[in-house]
Amino acid sequence: MSYPGESPSQINDDSVRKVALDGQAAVDARRKARHISLLTVFLIWLSCGTITFYCIEGWDPLETTLFNFSILTGVGYGHVVPDTPLGQIVTAIWIVAGLCIFSAIAGAIIDSFMQWEIGAMTDVFASHKDKESLHEKRMEERKKQFLGGLANAVIA
Secondary structure (H helix, E strand, O other): OOOOOOOHHHOOOHHHOOOOOOOHHHHHHHHHHHHHHHHHHHHHHHHHHHHHHHHHHOOOHHHHHHHHHHHHHOOOOOOOOOOOHHHHHHHHHHHHHHHHHHHHHHHHHHHHHHHHHHHHHHHHHHHOOOOOOHHHHHHHHHHHHHHHHHHHHHHO
């Protein structure tokens, strides 16, 4: 089956045809792909760092993982430091890579929080289409609570 404007040779298989995403669906798909790629890069960075420092410095995997996390966050406790010159050079490169990865992850987390907040505000404004103000809604709620309390007091 061909679509208007396409020749049959342009379409290989209709079942493989990808649906183009528009608007928010496309943004969400890109955001999800970015999160997956950040997680993949982080796991690769962590495992490569563990293997690298295990081979260069002879540290056990727990020490190298602790060292990698202290580099990633920029904390740098200083109780695990490379002794060899090669280890120090690799650490300098590893610090730059780790801080870049951490900033990308932090940016993705902030982006998620901002999208959640924007969605919440959009919902608030979308639900406020009627003429009644928030103050009027609260006053109505208070009246209902007062009448309910008054009914309970009369009954009791």
